[in-house]
Amino acid sequence: MKIQFKNVCPYVFDELSLKSDIWNNDFTIEGGMRYQVHGPSGRGKTSFLSYLLGYRRDYRGEVFINGQPIFELKIDEWVKLRSEKITTIFQDLQLIEKLSVSENLSLIPKFAEGYDLSKAKKMLNFLGMEEKYDERVETLSFGQKQRVAIIRSLCKPFELLVCDEPFSHLDEINKAKCVELIENRLKEESAGIVLTTLDGEKQLDLKSIHL
Amino acid sequence: MQKLFFYKQNRFQLFIACFGCVIGLIMLLVSIQLYIKAKLYNDDAALLDENTLIVQKQVGRAAHLGIGSPNFSQSEIAELKSQEFITTCSPIMSNQFEVIVEIDDPIIPAFKSNIFLQSVENEFIDISSTQFDWSDSSDYVPVVMPNNFLIMLNTFLSASAMPQLSESLISNVKMNLIVGPRSNRAIIPARIVGFTDTFSAILVPSTFLKMANLKYANTQNQFQSQLVVKAADKMLGLLESHLKDKGYESGEGQLFISRLKSALSVVLVLVICLALLTLLLSFIIMIQYLLSLLSNLSFEIRVMLRLGHSIYVLKNKFLRFFAFIFTIVSTVSIISFYFMSSAIENKLISSGILINKTISVWSVVSLFVVFIIFILSVNFYTTRRIKAQFYC
Numbered sequence: 001m002k003i004q005f006k007n008v009c010p011y012v013f014d015e016l017s018l019k020s021d022i023w024n025n026d027f028t029i030e031g032g033m034r035y036q037v038h039g040p041s042g043r044g045k046t047s048f049l050s051y052l053l054g055y056r057r058d059y060r061g062e063v064f065i066n067g068q069p070i071f072e073l074k075i076d077e078w079v080k081l082r083s084e085k086i087t088t089i090f091q092d093l094q095l096i097e098k099l100s101v102s103e104n105l106s107l108i109p110k111f112a113e114g115y116d117l118s119k120a121k122k123m124l125n126f127l128g129m130e131e132k133y134d135e136r137v138e139t140l141s142f143g144q145k146q147r148v149a150i151i152r153s154l155c156k157p158f159e160l161l162v163c164d165e166p167f168s169h170l171d172e173i174n175k176a177k178c179v180e181l182i183e184n185r186l187k188e189e190s191a192g193i194v195l196t197t198l199d200g201e202k203q204l205d206l207k208s209i210h211l
Numbered sequence: 212m213q214k215l216f217f218y219k220q221n222r223f224q225l226f227i228a229c230f231g232c233v234i235g236l237i238m239l240l241v242s243i244q245l246y247i248k249a250k251l252y253n254d255d256a257a258l259l260d261e262n263t264l265i266v267q268k269q270v271g272r273a274a275h276l277g278i279g280s281p282n283f284s285q286s287e288i289a290e291l292k293s294q295e296f297i298t299t300c301s302p303i304m305s306n307q308f309e310v311i312v313e314i315d316d317p318i319i320p321a322f323k324s325n326i327f328l329q330s331v332e333n334e335f336i337d338i339s340s341t342q343f344d345w346s347d348s349s350d351y352v353p354v355v356m357p358n359n360f361l362i363m364l365n366t367f368l369s370a371s372a373m374p375q376l377s378e379s380l381i382s383n384v385k386m387n388l389i390v391g392p393r394s395n396r397a398i399i400p401a402r403i404v405g406f407t408d409t410f411s412a413i414l415v416p417s418t419f420l421k422m423a424n425l426k427y428a429n430t431q432n433q434f435q436s437q438l439v440v441k442a443a444d445k446m447l448g449l450l451e452s453h454l455k456d457k458g459y460e461s462g463e464g465q466l467f468i469s470r471l472k473s474a475l476s477v478v479l480v481l482v483i484c485l486a487l488l489t490l491l492l493s494f495i496i497m498i499q500y501l502l503s504l505l506s507n508l509s510f511e512i513r514v515m516l517r518l519g520h521s522i523y524v525l526k527n528k529f530l531r532f533f534a535f536i537f538t539i540v541s542t543v544s545i546i547s548f549y550f551m552s553s554a555i556e557n558k559l560i561s562s563g564i565l566i567n568k569t570i571s572v573w574s575v576v577s578l579f580v581v582f583i584i585f586i587l588s589v590n591f592y593t594t595r596r597i598k599a600q601f602y603c
Contacts (some may be wrong), residue, residue, distance in 0.1 A: 053517075055517070055602060055603055056603070078601070079521045079522075080519075082519035094517060096215060099214070099215060107215070107514065108519075109519045109520050
């Protein structure tokens with residue numbers, strides 16, 4: 001999978017004449033490669049991921065996925081990308097609070113069609129969350145929720161893992177475990193990763209991209 | 212996924228919408244059923260057919276003194292035709308020579324009676340124009356018999372201790388029309404091809420009557436003392452007051468039936484409108500319920516789309532739920548409708564209005580149409596709302 005940003009700049013940065021590795025520049029995410037996008041708060045890390053995932057279109061410039069302009073992608077193509085090629089750990093986690101951990105994990109399309117949850121259960125065990133399997137997400141701490149969100153994104157096939165500040169509420173031990181889990185899954189799937197963090201954070205073995 | 216989408220719903224609002232739908236559907240089905248039954252009631256004298264009246268001038272003292280013609284002039288006919296509440300106005304042609312009907316069949320005792328012949332345009336008679344046609348080469352004159360004539364004949368047969376005749380049997384009886392004065396009399400075979408409640412004279416094709424008036428009365432002047440007039444739909448009242456203003460009259464019985472037809476038609480159409488209004492209101496509540504459900508679930512829908520679920524799969528969850536709800540609503544409605552219409556029909560039958568007790572296919576069709584409209588609406592609104600969440 002190859003994703004290209006060509007002279008992309010959010011409308012809100014128009015007046016700043018901003019130039020970085022991504023904004024108002026050419027930037028390419030190659031298949032299987034690892035990137036860490038970092039920069040101070042407010043420099044558009046979440047916007048960058050939203051453009052990449054096709055959630056927002058408030059920018060000028062062009063984004064291509066496998067050579068095809070992103071605006072030309074049909075809904076069915078997006079569904080295929082989101083369900084089979086790209087997986088995401090959202091900054092706001094995007095968990096359904098009223099549902100249990102297992103029900104949230106079952107929302108992944110493969111699971112929703114009756115896919116085996118055993119892989120997800122193993123990951124829960126690995127991150128010390130096995131007892132929370134049937135608990136409602138609203139009863140968990142933010143750190144625990146973050147681990148559920150990480151597991152949900154990893155228990156499906158993918159070519160690119162997109163993470164938006166995934167470890168922000170984890171202690172060092174849990175962060176290390178999560179990093180190990182992600183490393184293992186990246187190897188299993190031969191997948192790439194794009195990870196955004198605040199300045200100063202260093203995880204995994206990543207190519208540094210500055211915003 | 213079922214749990215995810217329906218844990219936020221307001222069941223009270225759904226119940227109110229379903230209740231309204233059931234009431235509206237029952238009213239719609241019953242009113243359509245009654246409307247169709249009324250339309251088909253007694254085929255010839257359909258209750259809701261256009262209102263046909265036989266109009267003549269009022270007979271006053273002046274007529275006895277020979278002042279004022281009982282005939283309608285061309286200008287008077289044209290004036291009637293120009294009225295917006297009259298769809299058709301046509302003169303009735305009458306015989307101007309002596310006519311005797313003679314039944315010449317071994318199954319009936321000899322019967323002779325002086326009669327009147329009349330002729331009207333074919334559109335007023337519910338018989339195909341090929342059946343009711345006459346030319347010089349025809350073997351017989353087709354006639355349309357007033358039902359009253361059959362009653363009179365059967366009274367005569369009863370008095371003669373003979374079995375009575377049905378409509379189909381009398382159609383095969385041999386009969387003759389004896390026409391003209393003694394000096395120029397002819398016997399012409401005739402055959403009954405239909406019956407009428409609207410006209411009280413025997414009807415024959417106009418081609419025959421024109422020929423006979425010319426040949427046996429030696430006149431081309433047609434007396435037009437009666438007109439047959441059709442009132443436009445729901446405008447019988449205007450026609451009545453116009454006839455009164457002009458000094459014309461119509462049979463009271465005929466007018467009463469016409470008034471009854473108009474009133475029944477208006478009432479049934481009003482009930483159908485009321486049913487549609489009730490259905491529309493409950494439909495709006497149901498769609499509002501769907502929209503508020505979709506609004507409350509916008510976060511959940513967005514999460515599902517971001518995780519890679521297709522719009523089609525999500526939409527189908529809602530569609531199946533509402534199809535299930537509406538199937539229950541339809542089932543309750545059709546069962547209630549069946550019992551209600553049975554009760555109404557039993558009441559009508561016991562009151563002497565003989566109607567057949569079958570479910571009108573149009574009621575079932577209307578239910579099907581409402582179901583399709585509902586499903587299409589749910590499909591449209593759901594797809595639109597889910598699609599709006601796809602790119603955000």
